[in-house]
Amino acid sequence: MGGPITLQGLPGLQEQVDQEIGASSWRTVEQEHIDLFAKLTGDEQWIHTDPERARGGPFGATVQHGFLTLGLATGLLWEVCTVDGFGVVLNYGLNRVRFPAPLRVGSAIRMHVRVADVKELAGDGAEVVYRLTYEVRGEAKPCCVADLVFRYYA
Template structure:
């Protein structure tokens, strides 16, 4: 698929519903540095040597440190902002993740990018919940590094704020 203009702007819940099955992206490439990994380790206290110790990681099959899977997952919000925007709603929020897989590692110093496929919309009271399936690839790699089936909440304008 040819690269599309980003971000895709949806004018309300009906436009999101009409886009069911459409692929968005890819995003521009994003470089993940050792500094990014070390910052994530400081915040999460996840100091596994395969992420943070180049001497230990050099002995592993990848020959270098690898990015935390949850760091890659945390970038979904960043990539979402590059892929789409929904107008005509009060709020767009993370509702959850139904499925998350890390099929391949991300070597530190790699560039990654994302694509997404818009799923169907279900109503949960006033809240519209749409599935968005993300795939993140590593530049030059044969396998995806992340596949996630996420749920995005669309709060309509004027909806009750008490949930």
């Protein structure tokens, strides 16, 4: 990967509507990260934190928390693209999130980014909906799909 593409302000964002703008690098799911997330959030369910018990469970291994996967979105998005022409970038929220498949420890994932919608805001701003699809290497289904909403202000 040659680094993020740079979109030039509102016109650059609008040009990308309904386009996939790229994919992040591959990341390996590590038990250490799962355990840290579990401890920080208090979600220490055995399917995430007990490799021995999880081997006999429904997924055959521990699985990463969906919200940990989702929490990677901003950093992975910045691997794919940056937007010039605005002074402030705010994470405005999520419109839709699903976790259609488990993400097993040791798996490799990357995030594909599509610009789903762009709205001009009063005062030289923009609201952008990025459609995120987390691909799991060797798997047919993504582990996460989400619409991430960012607001950009001059």
